[in-house]
Amino acid sequence: MQVMRQMIFPTSNQITLTGVLYAFSDPTRLEIVRQLATEGEKACCEFGFKISKSTLSHHFKVLRDTGVVYTRTEGTQSVNSIRREELEDRFPGLLDTILKAATIS
């Protein structure tokens, strides 16, 4: 029987630099975080990607596992937000610098 496992989020000091950079190195994931940064928290279905929902779910799992994104359940929706405090605490300035760079290209 398949079980909906509970989501696990790394603590601030469990977040690794290479992990965060890997999370951001995929164009889809970078765009997800960019939208979360500019438009605030959003459900998975509100991003307007053309990829399948299983692929999208995979990308959100990577973002959660690397400590970039927090997901809370609200009804049938999964509402995502950037873990700004933890990221800033762990690697000061990194998120903003990457987000700024993302608007350049």
Next chain:
Amino acid sequence: MQVMRQMIFPTSNQITLTGVLYAFSDPTRLEIVRQLATEGEKACCEFGFKISKSTLSHHFKVLRDTGVVYTRTEGTQSVNSIRREELEDRFPGLLDTILKAATIS
């Protein structure tokens, strides 16, 4: 007949953010750039890694192809340096922020 191909380096505007982040997402490559940043330009053989030289050569190729590192030939050695100007021109503050974060963990 195998030919030693000429190295090709991307111009500043050919450098992509996801490419740079991918280059930095590997621990070996991150350490290479960290050493280049703190100790200046170095030949491939001077980094003290325990991996094979073909693997190390592969990592340097990735760093070149993504625009992070410049390699010049000096005798039988390949001397590497960070492309600071191009990176700063393309994505201001990115390199320093990542390097600073690399010293934290």
Next chain:
DNA sequence: TCTATTATTCGATTATCATCGAACAATAGA
């Protein structure tokens, strides 16, 4: 010309990753 040094290239292998469709889980609402 021969040898040592340094690094790249090739070919192969193993591992990881992105992607998808189908099935399942959890919730909301009729």
Next chain:
DNA sequence: TCTATTGTTCGATGATAATCGAATAATAGA
């Protein structure tokens, strides 16, 4: 209870990537 919605999980597949040993290339120096 039934159905729709939303997202996760599973299993599979094709594409990338990391790694290595061996062969090759380029140069320096004896």
